[in-house]
Amino acid sequence: MSTDLMPNRYRPGEVSLPEREAALIARRDAVLGASYRLQYRKPVHFVRGEGMWLYDPDGKPYLDFYNNVPSLGHCNAEINAAMAAQAARLSANTRYLEPRVVEYAERLVDTFPAELDRVIFTCTGSESNDLALRIARLATGNEGVIVSAYAYHGTSAAVAAVSPNLGDAVNLSPSVRIVNLPGPSGIPDEQANEFFEAEVRAAIHDLRRRGIGIAAFMFDSIFSSDGVWIDPPGFLNGAVAAVREAGGLVIADEVQPGFGRTGAHFWGFARHDIVPDLVTLGKPMGNGFPIGAVVGRRGPVETFGVTARYSNTFAGNTVGIATADAVLTILQRDRILDNVLTVSETLRKGLEQIASRTGGILGIRNAGLFFGIDIGMGASLPAERRAMALDVVNAMRDNGVLISTTGANEDVLKVRPPLVCQDEHVQLFLRSLEDALRIITSR
């Protein structure tokens, strides 16, 4: 595992910066906490956004193939108008009766399997995952949680403690167990389900030997921080059965794959043909407005709601709801998922052609518009692959295209453009990637 907390970042002194950016960084360092890290060796500076594009103060455009929050495009006018109209009318909390929150909740659960019919709103994906863990622990009476080897589920104390991706400085909970995914373990597709079930059963057994029952198996169905190891579809089935047999709940973290990112389905878990007990939402839900949710089966949600007092000041407020409602309307009305399927197919084919024409690509994995691209040459060592991936990302940044890295070794390109991406953007991206690979592989 990469020991750097964030490999693709600015390090003072590594590059020389223009005076304007150097001055802004100095002011930033003097007032923001040290946890604020800037992406890219040479940070990007933005003052305007529109659709697929971000612009620096000189007007230089950057093609955004990275941000999965503004999934309907930067500064979407229709969504902003909905937000502004509601802000002018009413911003109320959920302790008052107000029709919009009910109407949106009904629309939202309609996108889920029938068993998942209850919603609790939050403000962020981290709050959603934190709440899902609280619900699972209270409903099962157990503490144990199983996550994937490089899982990242968010920033609160409780979810950071089940996020091995945060590295050694953030202690894991004594009641969390990590399991290996079949893909990065080199397991053939036909044995993947069996392998993963065995991993999860071993984790349950190990918890039990310490007197810890299983509260939940929590997974990001796109396995983003693990390196987008998503195949084969269905490999979660045995694990899900094992968790339920042991009395635990299944929590799908849809903060990244949700709201159509995977194209074929509105929710990433559908790709594996399972129905979780709790599903957590966040990032693209409000196209940038801070809103999230837990959608779940009535049983655990009701047990939690009747027993514990839970109320979240901003969550479900009318302005966030109106914004999320506009997002859902556009996703459905404009058939965005169809676009995701079409464009992602073009992107995948283009990547395969580049892989055959140039060196440097060892593997391509995607579900819809979430791609993981393994970078490396033949028998290159992990550190060499990581350096090469970083070089590619930063060459593309200099060339005006935004992506980053992921995975245990940070040698996987993480590519996840807004879902309104068109063929012209794909062609620009492919050209930029091929240019970067040609230069770097020919050194």
Place this chain on the structure above:
Amino acid sequence: MSTDLMPNRYRPGEVSLPEREAALIARRDAVLGASYRLQYRKPVHFVRGEGMWLYDPDGKPYLDFYNNVPSLGHCNAEINAAMAAQAARLSANTRYLEPRVVEYAERLVDTFPAELDRVIFTCTGSESNDLALRIARLATGNEGVIVSAYAYHGTSAAVAAVSPNLGDAVNLSPSVRIVNLPGPSGIPDEQANEFFEAEVRAAIHDLRRRGIGIAAFMFDSIFSSDGVWIDPPGFLNGAVAAVREAGGLVIADEVQPGFGRTGAHFWGFARHDIVPDLVTLGKPMGNGFPIGAVVGRRGPVETFGVTARYSNTFAGNTVGIATADAVLTILQRDRILDNVLTVSETLRKGLEQIASRTGGILGIRNAGLFFGIDIGMGASLPAERRAMALDVVNAMRDNGVLISTTGANEDVLKVRPPLVCQDEHVQLFLRSLEDALRIITSR
């Protein structure tokens, strides 16, 4: 302590409702989690807000003397315009260079004592308190937390575990200790500091006997959920010294008292003439937009930032920052704190006159526009006082004025109007309260 999770709430069957509200509640119950409770015996239904007022679908106005989120008034046009303008230009995260977040952070720390010069943004007050606990625990290497007897610090698993106000169904952390406040313990003002220091020292000692070091003393400087037991100013001094002596940090939860609510100061802790190590912000920061922050001393914030990886997708995004910036501008430009002092003085005098003219008020406590009013008659029992406070709140609701209850016994009226409250609103509120008290005390 009241065993009801939320005494001032709708209970199905207790009152008969108009068809419109009954139908909306039925739909709401079918899709929202059971944790969603409606305020008041007969829920209020709002479709529009403006300044100090909320309106139901029939156009009936309700004077808002309760909501401390829209502290510059419902649907403030200037704030909404700032939000909309930024949303049309750029909504960027903090991994890119962007000047607005730096400028606002500089303006924000300027409102604090010089020692508090670092900011980390969050999306909610709960996220702020959760992060402050993470920082304190990592910086001190300790786990122990001390809070007041009926403290409420938020919704995440970690802060719910240090929130005794949530009641028996939400387990407290084994490393939390609760301390009694001097006011509700009947301690005379001149002994308050000594009493409270002894409470905190005993808690530190008790933790130590179990091998638990002290990470933080966390307090809401308005002690809202304890019943607004805020006097005498300065009673925290000995406790703060004891915590520091034992190696712990002092965390001021300013989610409710912050941003001018107390009138004499921008931050509630200033009333006690102390400088905390970490301060947490939320509710009114964006007048309804989900934004919060931790402001702290460089030492612990840097230790955390360098060691742990922390990044919050929505926090510090340009739209939230622009909104919060407009709030801060109005607070300062329009001298809102002066208004708080003037209006709160009128309100206090009016309450004192009502107390002398009618029965039913046993005590009045306030700092600026945060009031706690003890309700009861002579030697009435706790349950009688609680019932009477609930009757007052619901009579006022029927009369078009919004407040609620707080405190261990829920017999304290919680009154906290938006800070733009004017004399005319105070007079309306006082008349409504006096009417309610006359009817209820003459039964």
